[in-house]
Amino acid sequence: MNTNRAGTWVIRIVLLLFVLMVIYPIFFVLLTSLKSTSEFYKNIWLLPRQYAWGNYAYAWNIAKIGDYFLTSVIIVSITVVVTLLLSALAGYGLARLNVPFADTIVIVIFLLSMLPSESILMPSYLLISKLGFTGSYSSVIIPYISWGLPLSIYIYRNFFQTVPNEIIEAARIDGCSETGTFTKIVLPIVRPATVTNAIFIFLGWWGEMLWASVELSASKLKTLPLGITAFMQSAGTNWGPLCAASAIILVPVIVFFLFTQKYLVAGLTGGAVKG
Amino acid sequence: MKMKQRTRRTGIAYLIPAVLFVLLFSVIPFFWNFVLSFQKWDGFGSPAAAGFHNYLSVLQNPLSRRAIGNSILYAFSSTFGGVVLGLLFAVLILRLSQREGGIFRLILYSPAMLPTAVVGIMFVFFFNPEMGLLNNFLRLVGLGGLQHVWLQEKGTAMACIIFVAIWKCAGSVMMLTFAALQGVPRSLYESSYLDGAGFMQQMRKIGFPLIKPMILLATINTLGAQFKSYDLIFTMTQGGPADLTTTVPIVMKKTAFIYGSFGSAAAMGVLFTIVVAVSILLIRWCLRGETYEY
Numbered sequence: 001m002n003t004n005r006a007g008t009w010v011i012r013i014v015l016l017l018f019v020l021m022v023i024y025p026i027f028f029v030l031l032t033s034l035k036s037t038s039e040f041y042k043n044i045w046l047l048p049r050q051y052a053w054g055n056y057a058y059a060w061n062i063a064k065i066g067d068y069f070l071t072s073v074i075i076v077s078i079t080v081v082v083t084l085l086l087s088a089l090a091g092y093g094l095a096r097l098n099v100p101f102a103d104t105i106v107i108v109i110f111l112l113s114m115l116p117s118e119s120i121l122m123p124s125y126l127l128i129s130k131l132g133f134t135g136s137y138s139s140v141i142i143p144y145i146s147w148g149l150p151l152s153i154y155i156y157r158n159f160f161q162t163v164p165n166e167i168i169e170a171a172r173i174d175g176c177s178e179t180g181t182f183t184k185i186v187l188p189i190v191r192p193a194t195v196t197n198a199i200f201i202f203l204g205w206w207g208e209m210l211w212a213s214v215e216l217s218a219s220k221l222k223t224l225p226l227g228i229t230a231f232m233q234s235a236g237t238n239w240g241p242l243c244a245a246s247a248i249i250l251v252p253v254i255v256f257f258l259f260t261q262k263y264l265v266a267g268l269t270g271g272a273v274k275g
Numbered sequence: 276m277k278m279k280q281r282t283r284r285t286g287i288a289y290l291i292p293a294v295l296f297v298l299l300f301s302v303i304p305f306f307w308n309f310v311l312s313f314q315k316w317d318g319f320g321s322p323a324a325a326g327f328h329n330y331l332s333v334l335q336n337p338l339s340r341r342a343i344g345n346s347i348l349y350a351f352s353s354t355f356g357g358v359v360l361g362l363l364f365a366v367l368i369l370r371l372s373q374r375e376g377g378i379f380r381l382i383l384y385s386p387a388m389l390p391t392a393v394v395g396i397m398f399v400f401f402f403n404p405e406m407g408l409l410n411n412f413l414r415l416v417g418l419g420g421l422q423h424v425w426l427q428e429k430g431t432a433m434a435c436i437i438f439v440a441i442w443k444c445a446g447s448v449m450m451l452t453f454a455a456l457q458g459v460p461r462s463l464y465e466s467s468y469l470d471g472a473g474f475m476q477q478m479r480k481i482g483f484p485l486i487k488p489m490i491l492l493a494t495i496n497t498l499g500a501q502f503k504s505y506d507l508i509f510t511m512t513q514g515g516p517a518d519l520t521t522t523v524p525i526v527m528k529k530t531a532f533i534y535g536s537f538g539s540a541a542a543m544g545v546l547f548t549i550v551v552a553v554s555i556l557l558i559r560w561c562l563r564g565e566t567y568e569y
Binding site: 007008011012014015018019021022023024025026028029032040041044045086087089090092093094096097098099100105109112114115116117118119120121122123124125126127142143145146147149150153172178179203206207208209210213214217225228229232237239242243246249250253254257261 | 278279281282283285286287288289290292293294296297299300301302303304305307308311318364367368370371375379381382383384385386388389390391392393396397398399400401406408411442474499502503505506509510523524527528531532537540541543544545547548551555
């Protein structure tokens, strides 16, 4: 491919402009979270002259972002663990254990993963209230698990299919039980799939609002996105604490992203055929 | 043969827990929603058969018609913008070194990771009329006349929301198409280079046609994601000004939980599902064509 220096610099500058557009709004939230209200009105653009850490204390304690944070952590971690466990088992069954009609089941699962949540919102709400779960942790966790399963099963199944049958056969012949083969031999091989699925499940539910707002509207229990929008509506022009609250929901995502980004490409293209 | 039967039994046992969850909260609700859409029900009492009444009332109601229209407008225009911008990023980064390109990819992908609700709040700050970044920037460079009350004005609210949606979704298109473009062997470009083809021509005539299946996949993924419009629009405008930016989930929630008309909300869900399915098939059809082995 032909490259010339001037051209490369044009590309670099164009990309840098886009980078600025991506980073600045995020940077602005982090900056503002450390400014007092009076400083914010005098100095919008630059670094704070005095770090107002009190904004974080205000958001965490008085706006109760701390409580919402804990609620979200509990809900999302249970969801991630259970979804991974169930989808790994199901994906392995579909890929390698001669389940009858496996191909048909996989197609149905793929279609279910595309289903818009609007088409199941109301009946799910009715079902949860019939079960008596409305407003509890289970009312959010159980549906989250169910709705995350199809995509996760689909990704796992595609990864399990790349595990050579010879390895599985060899383990069986050596007298390893099915469960042993699965947990000791196969699961470690597909670790990239596990990481990918964990990323998608975490990110998918950490910021979810529609279902949480339906289910928890009358409950004391609130997830982080609900808490923060409620805070936004009551805080008005109190930008410092509001930005601090936004930073509290962003930071785990940024940390998580930096630690897992090398798996992302594999995960995003996982299940897709060669381009 | 005995072995096969044993593994089959284990396989079914492995599948059952997941299937139960999916049956209970996806399959059953899907059919229940369909049944509900033909009933008149306020959430209490017992439901009565209503025929196509709910569908008619949804289609005759200007608000729900606008919501469906907005959902389609939002999904298609943000997908279009995201795919174009994502492809542009992928092509530009392809011309940089592995290391430098990697950093650009990481940063340009990062908006896709952020929770939509927080992105919405971030851009409420961005578009705020007095203290927002955009109006301040316009004042700073002497274009104060272009200032708007972005999210409360009829002419700008939806455009701003779509801008934010594109900001968020371009990154994953870039990731997918970049990986595919990297898989195209260099040798395929070389002869065209000798014949004097420029870089853009190489992309248009060789690169894009070869990665067309990936472009299709990225477009469908993005479209599917962009039909989920609740979080962004609810945090940015709550559907306002005057219901101008309202979309299906916002109206559905109101219809069911404020007006207590579960049947109409269910009918809206069914209509919306049809819209989504038809849209995906339409994109498939538009981007159809031969695929090449290489």
